[in-house]
Amino acid sequence: MADTSVDLNQRIWQVVASIPPGEVSTYGDVARFAGLPGAARRVGYALRQLPPGSKVPWHRVINSQGRISLPAGSAGEYTQRERLEAEGVRVCGGKVALGRFRWQP
């Protein structure tokens, strides 16, 4: 376990942190930009390991459907929704207002 996982998580978090405020991105795009094309699931794993209080704006990461992947009604889903709206992102019924940020169009 060790450096590989740590380095990988750090890289993913760094990519997530590069998302500008008010914009959102998808797991697939983050994975691709982190050098792991197709490893969208790995991104979710990394975010799950993300400790509370970290400065990583994980709430800006959503799935390709433009929806919050966390279970509706859960604390994480609520936090993410609140933070997104706090940045000016409109969330309707768990659906994030499109216009997501892209590194490589």
Place this chain on the structure above:
DNA sequence: TATATGACGGACG
């Protein structure tokens, strides 16, 4: 080494 899991993605009906 093999099996199961997950904050996913895309294809299909």
Place this chain on the structure above:
DNA sequence: GCGTCCGCCATAT
């Protein structure tokens, strides 16, 4: 638009 199935990667056990 919605629910289901298969495929993807890396970890955990």
